[in-house]
Amino acid sequence: MHIKHLSLTNFRNYGRLELPLPAGAVVLQGNNAQGKTNLLEAVYYLATSRSPQAGSDQQLINWTAAESGEPIIVGRINAQVETQTGGRIIEMRLIRERNEGRHRPYSFRREAVVNRRTVRLMDLLGNVRVVLFLPQDIQLITGSPSGRRRYMDTVLCQMDKRYCRDLSHYNKALEQRNALLRQLAEGTGRRDTLPIFTDKVVELGSRLFVRRASFMYELGREAQRIHYEHLTSGNESIRLHYLPRLQENGLNRGGTVSQLTALSDFLYKNEMDAGVVGEYFQSIMQATLSADLARGITSTGPHRDDWMIEINGRDLSYFGSRGQQRSGILSLKLAEIDWVTTQTNDPPVLLLDEVAAELDGQRRALLLEYVKHAAQALLTATDSDQFPNDFMDRATLLTVANGRVR
Numbered sequence: 041m042h043i044k045h046l047s048l049t050n051f052r053n054y055g056r057l058e059l060p061l062p063a064g065a066v067v068l069q070g071n072n073a074q075g076k077t078n079l080l081e082a083v084y085y086l087a088t089s090r091s092p093q094a095g096s097d098q099q100l101i102n103w104t105a106a107e108s109g110e111p112i113i114v115g116r117i118n119a120q121v122e123t124q125t126g127g128r129i130i131e132m133r134l135i136r137e138r139n140e141g142r143h144r145p146y147s148f149r150r151e152a153v154v155n156r157r158t159v160r161l162m163d164l165l166g167n168v169r170v171v172l173f174l175p176q177d178i179q180l181i182t183g184s185p186s187g188r189r190r191y192m193d194t195v196l197c198q199m200d201k202r203y204c205r206d207l208s209h210y211n212k213a214l215e216q217r218n219a220l221l222r223q224l225a226e227g228t229g230r231r232d233t234l235p236i237f238t239d240k241v242v243e244l245g246s247r248l249f250v251r252r253a254s255f256m257y258e259l260g261r262e263a264q265r266i267h268y269e270h271l272t273s274g275n276e277s278i279r280l281h282y283l284p285r286l287q288e289n290g291l292n293r294g295g296t297v298s299q300l301t302a303l304s305d306f307l308y309k310n311e312m313d314a315g316v317v318g319e320y321f322q323s324i325m326q327a328t329l330s331a332d333l334a335r336g337i338t339s340t341g342p343h344r345d346d347w348m349i350e351i352n353g354r355d356l357s358y359f360g361s362r363g364q365q366r367s368g369i370l371s372l373k374l375a376e377i378d379w380v381t382t383q384t385n386d387p388p389v390l391l392l393d394e395v396a397a398e399l400d401g402q403r404r405a406l407l408l409e410y411v412k413h414a415a416q417a418l419l420t421a422t423d424s425d426q427f428p429n430d431f432m433d434r435a436t437l438l439t440v441a442n443g444r445v446r
């Protein structure tokens with residue numbers, strides 16, 4: 041699939057942008073702070089309803105527009121998308137609303153539109169599928185588990201509506217269970233309603249567990265092939281381990297490989313039988329019940345999941361060199377492209393932010409090989425000299441300066 045036309049209104053430093061885009065590789069060149077990353081962010085936000093960096097939607101609205109006194113300002117990202125099965129027009133709107141008597145005078149509401157009809161936010165997802173590369177992706181290895189969970193959720197939500205719906209319902213059920221646990225810890229609340237929320241958490245959580253397990257298994261298989269064959273010429277073996285929080289205590293990351301894989305193997309094997317997983321999850325919930333009651337929080341479940349990358353038998357976050365960590369992330373991301381492509385038969389749009397500069401010759405060549413075969417790739421760079429001539433010969437070069445694109 042590819043984006044034929046992108047238009048932005050009041051998004052970050054873009055007041056108004058109308059940008060026709062060709063298929064294939066598009067290089068966005070420009071000095072720092074001109075709006076290159078903002079452009080990729082807009083596309084990513086439209087595809088996933090998440091920003092890779094902003095904490096709140098408020099930050100996405102153009103400052104000047106946000107400060108003006110107009111009653112409602114609509115920030116808007118609109119794209120005409122061409123897919124294997126036809127075209128569509130998708131749009132995300134940010135609508136400013138006055139808050140009556142609250143601390144903040146305004147808040148922003150999101151509205152999703154597909155082919156001129158308002159839809160639920162969830163139904164916007166998947167209309168354009170993207171794979172994003174950022175220099176800070178390395179934090180997937182070195183950063184916190186919440187970032188790694190967000191990674192699984194963002195990729196899966198673009199592909200699988202049911203997963204996304206389950207996730208949203210799970211989070212609500214979890215919130216309700218936690219609220220009740222807190223009340224019970226304070227001596228209020230009704231104990232006999234707890235099993236209702238526990239059952240809901242178990243039912244929805246089991247579905248998230250099995251979906252994540254099969255996703256991580258398939259992604260790991262692709263990553264292994266790419267890493268071994270193309271990136272390290274048979275020198276390094278990479279493994280992805282899904283670490284479901286489906287046990288009483290957290291995993292000891294220094295544990296043996298069989299300890300690490302036992303649970304995810306169990307989930308993968310029972311993918312088709314959520315009942316088996318549900319029973320197991322329920323038994324763990326009973327085992328942790330007294331601890332949950334004492335702490336006023338749900339200690340097991342997919343909201344505490346993690347995953348890790350292992351290279352040649354060692355945990356990449358502890359033992360990998362910076363270079364190995366970069367290769368590990370590259371294999372993961374290329375695997376993501378392959379996975380999305382096989383699942384949908386329609387290659388995703390690639391968004392690459394300043395990544396060419398970070399990679400050495402062999403890795404850059406492999407990445408550009410993927411870009412060459414992509415339906416569309418938007419690449420940013422301060423200088424297009426970073427790309428080889430034969431690559432630039434076939435790419436479209438655009439210049440970004442102060443919120444304008446030429």
Ligand SMILES: Nc1ncnc2c1ncn2[C@@H]1O[C@H](COP(=O)(O)OP(=O)(O)O)[C@@H](O)[C@H]1O
Pocket residue numbers: 051052053054070071072073074075076077078079098099100101102103104440
């Ligand atoms: N909400 C906003 N409104 C207006 N300008 C913004 C907003 N958020 C960020 N900016 C500006 O956008 C510019 C950064 O754009 P960015 O896309 O990150 O640049 P680069 O071309 O280096 O990738 C900065 O000048 C920043 O001040």
Ligand SMILES: [Mg+2]
Pocket residue numbers: 073076077078393394
């Ligand atoms: Mg940038």
